Amino acid sequence: RRGRNARADYVGVTSHTSSYVELAVAAVEVILLVGFAVPLWAKVVDKFPSEKEAxxxxxxxxxxxxxxxxxxxxxxxxxxxxxxxxxxxxxxxxxxxxxxxxxxxxxxxxxxxxxxxxxxxxxxxxxxxxxxxxxxxxxxxxxxxxxxxxxxxxxxxxxxxxxxxxxxxxxxxxxxxxxxxxxxxxxxxxxxxxxxxxxxxxxxxxxxxxxx
CATH class of the missing domain: 2.60.40.420 (Cupredoxins -  blue copper proteins)
Incomplete structure (x- = not known):
């Protein structure tokens, strides 16, 4: 006879969808950081204008x-x-x-x-x-x-x-x-x-x- 309480699930969720989503988000963040943010920072903030033009x-x-x-x-x-x-x-x-x-x-x-x-x-x-x-x-x-x-x-x-x-x-x-x-x-x-x-x-x- 089945008890009123659910049995423990010792296996857990076997789907890898969450892991794939997390990897995709991490990849997008790396692309944005390396491909856009760092070059933009170097161009706008870190690179000084010529003293002759400033x-x-x-x-x-x-x-x-x-x-x-x-x-x-x-x-x-x-x-x-x-x-x-x-x-x-x-x-x-x-x-x-x-x-x-x-x-x-x-x-x-x-x-x-x-x-x-x-x-x-x-x-x-x-x-x-x-x-x-x-x-x-x-x-x-x-x-x-x-x-x-x-x-x-x-x-x-x-x-x-x-x-x-x-x-x-x-x-x-x-x-x-x-x-x-x-x-x-x-x-x-x-x-x-x-x-x-x-x-x-x-x-x-x-x-x-x-x-x-």
Whole structure:
């Protein structure tokens, strides 16, 4: 007589359909990763544009502000010397030293933006920005441009991006950097190329300023 309780099945399911489906899904994922994701990442993110075709700039973080530096028409940054570092010249720029600036022709037309000044970039043109810090570790982040990079003292780390719309975007610090961290905000203004060229030319012809 059969009991009310079902007997144990010591064999289990013998179908291999589930295994075949899992293998197929895994194969598709490998194809997507190797065939599309990795090459796209290498092309869009990892491969930097040519410096000759890009706008170069250097962005410096400090508690609790951002400042920026641009090369002039020659496309070359001026020299730096650690011996020249002072509160008013934290990067040790020869350009800001009255006695030595004549020895630095490349730096004569460089543009230094003081801390908490709007940083300007051209729309539709590749930008290569080198990120560093004067004090502690910060992190340069612009949500709308999908760019984030730690700013580390003693290191100059490059990132690149292309802004596709004219607008003003907020720069955030994505690394806890002290009691004023929440107030460490900056502005990145994206303008047309003619407007950017005119702005940079006007700044280059002005008297150099410190980063204070």
């Amino acid at each position: 706008q170069l700039m250097r962005i410096t973080a400090q508690q609790f502000a951002w400042s920026a530096r641009y090369p002039g028409a020659d496309g070359k940054f001026g020299k730096q010397d650690i011996k020249l570092v002072t509160p008013s010249n934290p990067l040790g720029l020869l350009q800001l030293d009255e006695k030595l600036k004549a020895e630095d022709p490349d730096g004569q037309d460089d543009v230094n933006l003081p801390a908490n000044t709007e940083i300007v970039v051209p729309v539709g043109k590749p930008v290569i920005a080198s990120i560093t810090s004067l004090d502690v570790i910060h992190s340069f982040k612009v949500f709308s441009l999908r760019v984030t990079q730690d700013a580390i003292p003693g290191m100059r780390i490059p990132i690149h991006f292309v802004a596709t719309k004219t607008n003003t975007y907020q720069i955030n610090c994505a690394q806890l950097c002290g009691v004023g961290h929440s107030n460490m905000k900056g502005a990145l203004k994206v303008v047309s190329l003619p407007e950017f060229d005119a702005w940079l030319k006007s700044k280059a012809s002005a008297k150099p300023v410190s980063f204070e």
